[in-house]
Amino acid sequence: MAEKFTRTDLLPLWVADMEFKIPKKAEEALIERVRHGAFGYTMVSDSYYEQYFNWQKKRFNVDLEKDWVRFSTGVVNSFFWMVNTFTEKNDSVLILAPVYYPFYDAIRDNQRKVVTSDLINRDGRYEIDFEEVERKIVEEQVKLFIHCSPHNPVGRVWTKEELTKLFNLCQTHDVLIISDEIHQDLVRKDVSFTSALAMDENYFTHLIALNAPSKTFNLAGLLHSHIVIPNKELRSRYDDYAKTVHKSALSTMGLVTTEACYRYGEEWLEDLLEVIEFNFKLLEEKLVGAFPKIRLTDKQGTYLAWMDLSAYVPPQEMREFMEEECHLAIDYGNWFGGDCDQFIRINLGTLPKYVEEAADRLIAGLKKRQGK
Ligand SMILES: Cc1ncc(COP(=O)(O)O)c(C=O)c1O
Structure with missing residues (x-):
């Protein structure tokens, strides 16, 4: 907080990790591995693949093959590598704005051109x-599209129809799709998530999916994620790139904990989804109840609430209002591009009492502003 907000007295609701302990059995598996005491290089066990594949099949009807899977120390690392593997300097890369800000970094920091289409x-x-x-694909000769599915920060879970339209466009114009599905497990009960890997196989010539247990089970610090490349030619291009950076690392702790989460963590996840839903409703009832012109985005997925405060707080005063008046550390809309200065993003992966506290602080701050 000191680094990001230059102070430490704010209620922290920004970075997308959670304040919940991982499933008990996963913690036990991790402790048992620690007790083993030796931490040399590791490999991926058959039982790991079995649990990972079962999870994907059961929850998303995705059939995976061992051959398709590569490992990474994180989804952000992965999409940086994808930009390097599949595009050249100055090539255009498309994203849908507003979107998770490292998407911009992966493109800009590698001297590629950011092309946005606003949602x-x-x-x-x-x-x-x-x-x-x-x-934009045609005009800018886009080579790669990084898709956020479900979408951070706007909370959309894209329908099969939407994905079909999007993927058809990419295929017609020979654009490779990188589908970042890190939020795939964090989907509201009445909404159905379609993985890019559950789409028609014809799309596989233009498709790479990235997923991970890190958002789902709060494991981001264990540095472990998946790159799924069903197409042989794309796989071999990635493998050639991986050789040039000697990319072979695997996280022992990530593997052990992930396997246990997939094996034992389903009930934990169902409980988590209820808490997130409860928190969202709590925020909505309190905040929108008190200030009806706050436009809270319909959250189908993620544990992030995205809201438009333009009826009450001018964008240029947002930061001061949040930090000086409300004492909240949140994500600001303008971090995500797409002219979203009037928005904020609040993390709901926490105890309801903190969501309530955040709502109370916002309400008090807004009342004070109105009294001015
Ligand atoms: C869309 C998206 N991708 C990737 C990440 C981070 O992935 P990792 O920690 O595996 O690098 C996040 C974290 O919030 C995210 O929202």
Whole structure:
């Protein structure tokens, strides 16, 4: 907090990790591995693949093959590598804004060109502007598209129809899709998530999926994630790139804990989803109840609430209002691009009492502003 907000007295609701302990049995598996006491190089066991594949099959109807899977120390690392593998300097890479800010970094820091298509906000539900996407792909000769599915920060879980339209456009114009599915498990009960890997195999010529247990089970610090490349030619291009950076690391702790989470963690996850839903409703009832012009985005996925405060706080005063008046450390809309200065993002992966506290602080701050 000191680094990011230059102070330490704020209620922390920004970075997307959670304040929950991992499933007990996963913690036990980790402790048992620690007790073993030796931490040399490791390999991926058959039982790991079995648990990972079962999870993907059961939850998303995805059939994986061992051959398709590569490992990484994180999804952000992975999409940086994808940009390097599959594009050249100055090539155009498409993203849908607003979006998770490292997407921009992966493109810019590798001297590629960021091409954005803004999502359309229809009364708190975001949609893709397919016409603009196609126009930009053609005009900018886009080579790669990094897709956030489910989408951080706008909380959309894309429908199969939307994915079909998007993937058809990419295939028609020979654009490779990197589908970042790190939030795939964090989906509201009445909503169904479609993985890119559950789409028609014809799309596999233009598709790489990234997923991980880190958001789902709060394991980000264990540095472990998956790159799934069903197409042989794309796989061999990635493998050639991986050789040049000698990319062979595996996280022992990540593997052990992930396997246990997939094996034992389903009930824990179901409970977590209830807490997140409860927190979202709590925030909505309190905040929108008190200030009806706050536009809280319909959250279908992720544990992140995205809201438009423009009716009450001018964008240029947002930071001062959040930190000086409300004492909250949140993500600011302008970090995500797409002209979202009037938005904030609040992390709901915490105890309801902290969400309530955040809502109370916002309400008090807004009342004070109105009294001015
Ligand atoms: C869309 C998205 N991708 C990737 C990450 C981070 O992935 P990792 O910690 O595995 O690098 C996040 C974290 O919030 C995210 O929201």
